[in-house]
Amino acid sequence: MNVVLITIAWVLVVVAPIRSAKILGVFPLHTKSHYFLGSSLMRGLAEKGHDVTVINTRGEKDPPKNGTYRDIIVTSELTKSDGPGRDLFPIHRLSFITYNLYMNTLGKMITETTLSHHEVQNLVYSDEKFDIVIIEQFVNDGLKVLAHHFQAPLVLFSTCGSNSWINPLVGNPAPPTYIPEQNIIFDPRNFLDRVKNVLIYTFGLLNRNLLFFPAQNEIMKKYFPEAPDLDVLNYNVSLVLLNSHWSTNMAVPRVPNMVDIGGFHIKPPKGLPPNLQKFLDEAPEGVVYFSMGSALQSSNLATEKREVLLRVFAKLKHKVLWKWEDEVLPGRPKNVQIGKWLPQQDILAHPNVKVFITHGGLLSFTESVYHGVPVLAIPVYGDQIWNAAEAATNGFGRYILYKDLDEGELEEALDDVLNNPKYRDNMKRRSKIMRDRRYSPIDEADYWIQYVIRHQGAPHLRIAGLDLPWYQYLSLDVVAFVIGVTSLLIYLLYILISFVVKKIRKTPHSNKTKTS
Incomplete structure (x- = not known):
């Protein structure tokens, strides 16, 4: 009987407030x-x-x-x-x-x-x-x-x-x-x-x-x-x-x-398509995953930027998985596989993915943190830039602004993120922070x-600040009042000092006593 009453009470207290x-x-x-x-x-x-x-x-x-x-x-x-x-x-x-x-x-x-x-x-x-x-x-x-x-x-x-x-x-x-x-x-x-x-x-x-x-x-x-x-x-x-x-x-x-x-928006990882599963599994040195997101498309990269990426990727002993929206990637090295659409969250969950080269959009950024994959960001505009800077500041990634992308810079940054364990260690710590939530x-x-x-x-x-005009919210009226009162006091003090000085100057000096 007590169990029934407790169950009913639990339903009334916990479930009842939840309504459609x-x-x-x-x-x-x-x-x-x-x-x-x-x-x-x-x-x-x-x-x-x-x-x-x-x-x-x-x-x-x-x-x-x-x-x-x-x-x-x-x-x-x-x-x-x-x-x-x-x-x-x-x-x-x-x-x-x-x-x-x-x-x-x-x-x-x-x-x-x-x-x-x-x-x-x-x-x-x-x-x-x-x-x-x-x-x-x-x-x-x-x-x-x-x-x-x-x-x-x-x-x-x-x-x-x-x-x-x-x-x-x-x-x-x-x-x-x-x-x-x-x-x-x-x-x-x-x-x-x-x-x-x-x-x-x-x-x-x-x-x-x-x-x-x-x-x-x-x-x-x-x-x-x-x-x-x-x-x-x-x-x-x-x-x-x-x-x-x-x-x-x-x-x-x-x-x-x-x-x-x-x-x-993050979902539990699902099984990968067989071709991707095989590509990722059979990568003894690991995989570099590269995607510029959905709004920015790799196929629109300036030719000189694309050539920079291809030359650097060709030097890697790692495999590269590249989200490329066209049928053919001109000059594609043997270690690079392309796909018009790739299941990004499931790819990042694979243990062989060593680095995520990303535009730094917040969805990609969040998914990389969740799965503990270090990033090399190539931001172009908007929040991508501050996300990239945040990765560098906290030691779980590097960035190169799109306009500054060149072969030497990319090769050095990618080598650093791939081989310096601090980036993966810091990203794993960030992943634990993201997952450590009450709900x-x-x-x-x-x-x-x-x-x-x-x-x-x-x-x-x-908050009460929303009921104030902008100049009151910023205390500009208070600042103006303090400046005004201070200026007035200084001015009055100046008038007083000037008045006293004039009085002193106008006061006749007493005649000195002459001696014979």
């Missing part, structure tokens, strides 16, 4: 890596038993079996142009000013395409209700209006951890004195690096507030004229889910409603989403 939530996910980017992360998150929530609707550009071919999963697929000229022939390598030539303006244009296209799509409009004008709205935060701030429209708490998902696009929205402190911006190799101990980082940070801040947000607000108002302005909706965030973890990202401040779930990342996400629903948006997690 109706969740709308908005993941409007067509890029494979962004879609994959959004899909992994929403599939994970569906498998927890939730009713999930996902606005995206691709759609699930094999929807999850648990819960309810529905795609709303947004297609447009933007998604059609995002195909295999697209070459993103030239982005590395953009200055931080041009890069920001490029992202402004991309953001306007994403927001306009999503809000104008007939399937999204059908959803907006339906009678559907949602308990929570999850939106990928990536230059698409006008989409936050969907949470307002459905009167649901807003959750943001960041594919690249905390950054200057998302920190201000929840008042997360991120001083540019030691937290790097994108597209910069940054050493906080170097004065000139800090000057550059502050300049990039300041330009980004001005760009967002003077150009980007007004443009997003205009698009949003076009479809939701009665909605509050974006400067209200932007700061009404209940929760931020970050694709980061202190095993892969530098330790930085977190306000209470920011939660790390980095590694949530799985998807369980963490599920808990906090339900928490926000239970507490009606969890306004108690909102």
Whole structure:
């Protein structure tokens, strides 16, 4: 009898609070890596038993079996142009000013395409209700209006951890004195690096507030004229889910409603295709795995960069497995095997993989840390650069900027990472840190989403700094007051001293007594 009562009590206390939530996910980017992360998150929530609707550009071919999963697929000229022939390598030539303006244009296209799509409009004008709205935060701030429209708490998902696009929205402190911006190799101990980082940070801040947000607000108002302005909706965030973890990202401040779930997309290794299994098994010296990810494609490498890689790989006693998107790799050495698509997580789990040459994207970076494989990064743009710098700083990898890639540099760096045991040892330690968690990342996400629903948006997690204008948040009014009062006191002191000096000068001297 006691066992029955205890079981009933356990069900009431533990199981009862877990209920199926109706969740709308908005993941409007067509890029494979962004879609994959959004899909992994929403599939994970569906498998927890939730009713999930996902606005995206691709759609699930094999929807999850648990819960309810529905795609709303947004297609447009933007998604059609995002195909295999697209070459993103030239982005590395953009200055931080041009890069920001490029992202402004991309953001306007994403927001306009999503809000104008007939399937999204059908959803907006339906009678559907949602308990929570999850939106990928990536230059698409006008989409936050969907949470307002459905009167649901807003959750943001960041594919690249905390950054200057998302920190201000929840008042997360991120001083540019030691937290790097994108597209910069940054050493906080170097004065000139800090000057550059502050300049990039300041330009980004001005760009967002003077150009980007007004443009997003205009698009949003076009479809939701009665909605509050974006400067209200932007700061009404209940929760931020970050694709980061202190095993892969530098330790930085977190306000209470920011939660790390980095590694949530990683799955247990599966069996490899027979040809790959044989290639990896029969590699007595080990294998170098090379992939530039899904957005950057190796087949678009500049000819001189490709030739550098081929010459260095040909000198290796190791085998090389190269993700190459064409049928033929010109000049391919005998020790190199290519594949248009490769099961990356399963490959990295193989014990014969000694080094991962990567572009440094956070998915690849996270997977390499999880499986304990040292990295040699060749970053091109965005968060790839700071990920690569993080690997070098913490001793579990090296990097060569794409623009600096040459034969001598590559040969030296690859030899170092292959033969110096410190990189593998440090990466194994990082892998242990990533795996040492109380709960799985998807369980963490599920808990906090339900928490926000239970507490009606969890306004108690909102920090007071969000209610202050920017100049008050930065204490500029206090600084101005102190400078003003100090200046006034100095001025009054100057007047007083001047008055006293003038008085002394005007006072007649007494006549000296004459002696006979």
